[in-house]
Amino acid sequence: MRRNVAIIGCGQTKHSSKRRDVNLAEMVSEAVYNALEDAQVSPRDVDAFVVGNMQGFGGIAQPEQWLGDSIGAPGKSVIRIATGGTTGGSVGQGAYYTVASGLHDVAVAVAWEKHSDSKEAGATTGLLHVGLGNFFHAASYGLSLKNLVATSAVGAAAGVAVYQAMFYMYRSGCSIEHFDMVAAKARRNAAKNKYAHLQWPGCTQEDIAKTEMVVYPFRYGHICPASDGASAIVVAEENLARKKARQPAWFKGLAAYSDEENQLQSENFGGVGVLDPSEQKGCWMSATKAYEMAGIKDPKKEIDIAEVYQPFPSQELIFAERLGLFDEGTAWMALEKGETDIDGRMPLDPSGGVNATNAIGSTALQRILECALQIMGKAEEHQVPRKVHNAVAHGWGGVTSYITVTVLGDSPGR
Amino acid sequence: MGYVKEERPMTIGVEGTWNIGSYHYKGSRLIEEYVKGLKQKKLIGSFCPGCGKVIVPPRNLCGRCHRIMDRRKIVSNMGTITCFIVSPPIEKGKLKVLGMDPVETGLIKEGEVVIPVFVKFDGSDSNTDTILLNADPKAVHIGMRVKVLWVKEPQGALSDFEGVEPV
Numbered sequence: 001m002r003r004n005v006a007i008i009g010c011g012q013t014k015h016s017s018k019r020r021d022v023n024l025a026e027m028v029s030e031a032v033y034n035a036l037e038d039a040q041v042s043p044r045d046v047d048a049f050v051v052g053n054m055q056g057f058g059g060i061a062q063p064e065q066w067l068g069d070s071i072g073a074p075g076k077s078v079i080r081i082a083t084g085g086t087t088g089g090s091v092g093q094g095a096y097y098t099v100a101s102g103l104h105d106v107a108v109a110v111a112w113e114k115h116s117d118s119k120e121a122g123a124t125t126g127l128l129h130v131g132l133g134n135f136f137h138a139a140s141y142g143l144s145l146k147n148l149v150a151t152s153a154v155g156a157a158a159g160v161a162v163y164q165a166m167f168y169m170y171r172s173g174c175s176i177e178h179f180d181m182v183a184a185k186a187r188r189n190a191a192k193n194k195y196a197h198l199q200w201p202g203c204t205q206e207d208i209a210k211t212e213m214v215v216y217p218f219r220y221g222h223i224c225p226a227s228d229g230a231s232a233i234v235v236a237e238e239n240l241a242r243k244k245a246r247q248p249a250w251f252k253g254l255a256a257y258s259d260e261e262n263q264l265q266s267e268n269f270g271g272v273g274v275l276d277p278s279e280q281k282g283c284w285m286s287a288t289k290a291y292e293m294a295g296i297k298d299p300k301k302e303i304d305i306a307e308v309y310q311p312f313p314s315q316e317l318i319f320a321e322r323l324g325l326f327d328e329g330t331a332w333m334a335l336e337k338g339e340t341d342i343d344g345r346m347p348l349d350p351s352g353g354v355n356a357t358n359a360i361g362s363t364a365l366q367r368i369l370e371c372a373l374q375i376m377g378k379a380e381e382h383q384v385p386r387k388v389h390n391a392v393a394h395g396w397g398g399v400t401s402y403i404t405v406t407v408l409g410d411s412p413g414r
Numbered sequence: 415m416g417y418v419k420e421e422r423p424m425t426i427g428v429e430g431t432w433n434i435g436s437y438h439y440k441g442s443r444l445i446e447e448y449v450k451g452l453k454q455k456k457l458i459g460s461f462c463p464g465c466g467k468v469i470v471p472p473r474n475l476c477g478r479c480h481r482i483m484d485r486r487k488i489v490s491n492m493g494t495i496t497c498f499i500v501s502p503p504i505e506k507g508k509l510k511v512l513g514m515d516p517v518e519t520g521l522i523k524e525g526e527v528v529i530p531v532f533v534k535f536d537g538s539d540s541n542t543d544t545i546l547l548n549a550d551p552k553a554v555h556i557g558m559r560v561k562v563l564w565v566k567e568p569q570g571a572l573s574d575f576e577g578v579e580p581v
């Protein structure tokens with residue numbers, strides 16, 4: 001029998017492209033201690049840590065062995081989780097399992113990235129899954145260098161998401177101007193979030209449209225930054241949660257589904273069987289399962305805000321639909337009407353989201369953390385102007401196929 | 415935590431390289447079959463006995479029904495663009511691939527616009543990623559009909575398949 005579990009404290013670091021004032025261990029502990037302080041929990045009361053960042057990023061293979069001392073982990077249970085871009089989402093869900101299972105009463109989930117420590121962001125070991133062996137194997141069969149330049153340099157400059165965006169534009173009828181709108185909104189919202197990276201008060205669609213085209217349909221202004229930063233949440237069982245927090249953010253439902261690899265090449269240079277990479281079946285499956293667990297029948301009506309994983313603006317639209325918040329192909333129309341603004345009917349990424357702040361390993365945990373802040377009423381300047389009963393947090397990564405969906409609420413729901 | 419930060423207020427840069435050396439990989443024979451097909455200007459796909467999908471280039475397992483795709487099917491050299499992206503004109507000093515500048519090495523002409531595309535070849539159920547050549551970037555669209563552009567004398571290499579061009 002699973003126990004009710006809630007988030008009772010949140011902590012973040014300021015995000016920027018270079019946190020030279022701290023090393024990795026100092027940066028991560030900053031987030032942990034901020035979260036413990038927010039929860040009014042002493043480091044002694046923590047039973048378990050669930051930690052994570054992108055595999056190999058910053059040039060460090062086993063960061064948990066370095067930073068363990070700094071966060072007070074010795075003598076405690078420690079698990080590190082790395083699931084690509086979804087890492088933070090899996091770390092947050094891992095802390096839930098730790099407490100819901102009855103194994104521990106208080107767990108801290110902490111996730112981070114410190115890109116700037118390594119000149120090369122870690123892509124050699126971190127981003128290439130089967131890719132490295134695959135690449136050299138294909139190279140031994142005379143891989144065309146021009147093709148390689150096109151797919152790995154031109155395409156990857158804007159990430160695998162650029163193809164997704166093109167598919168979505170085609171089937172939904174939205175245009176590049178809608179991507180400008182999402183990016184401008186992300187920077188405006190980020191300006192209200194003191195921890196965010198790319199802050200631009202009053203940023204307009206026109207401001208973004210003036211930025212250089214990286215690869216059509218993505219402009220420079222559409223693309224997320226690489227941020228240094230960390231985020232942490234304190235997760236507790238029901239009795240302690242009720243004692244410590246005036247308004248805990250309860251875990252109501254969660255799920256994580258994957259789909260087959262749906263972009264570029266599969267293993268051994270093979271083709272891929274997903275004809276539309278913006279289909280994102282894993283997200284739809286995760287959302288369906290998480291809502292079912294949360295007792296949410298109509299997410300359009302019952303979800304008050306969403307933190308969507310959107311390093312690229314097209315993804316806010318694609319995934320908001322997959323999360324059941326808008327009908328197929330209509331999220332851009334809601335955007336046009338201002339429904340997704342901070343004060344709109346369905347605010348998307350009131351924090352500015354990944355598009356404004358991207359410490360990769362941390363970003364999906366930040367989505368959960370931001371939903372918790374909105375429920376707890378602690379989002380300060382970017383708090384949405386109405387009571388948040390239910391919020392949904394999303395994570396995307398692992399090339400294109402791993403998804404986490406977490407539903408939080410102002411009551412445990414059972 | 416304050417005391418450590420005060421002692422060392424900034425990180426310092428340390429120069430170094432990280433050589434990952436050689437690599438062991440269980441390469442599949444499928445790619446060998448595929449390039450043998452290319453030598454004869456044939457596109458080979460694998461057929462899934464579970465869902466009937468044909469995937470080009472061939473793969474071992476069907477991603478959705480997890481069946482072994484042990485049958486082969488030759489698909490058409492003609493296909494349809496399902497997705498494209500367009501680079502800005504590429505100039506010297508703008509791109510680096512494997513440490514080299516593709517304009518400097520002559521892979522891409524100064525000012526060339528590169529158009530990576532996904533193509534669904536007739537008779538297949540997959541996207542094959544390649545590049546669109548000999549095309550006006552303004553005319554490219556989803557649904558555009560294309561055919562394989564072969565090198566003059568195919569060698570049985572992946573590069574035999576230069577890209578696709580408009581029909």
Ligand SMILES: [Zn+2]
Binds near residue numbers: 462464476478479481
């Ligand atoms: Zn199948």
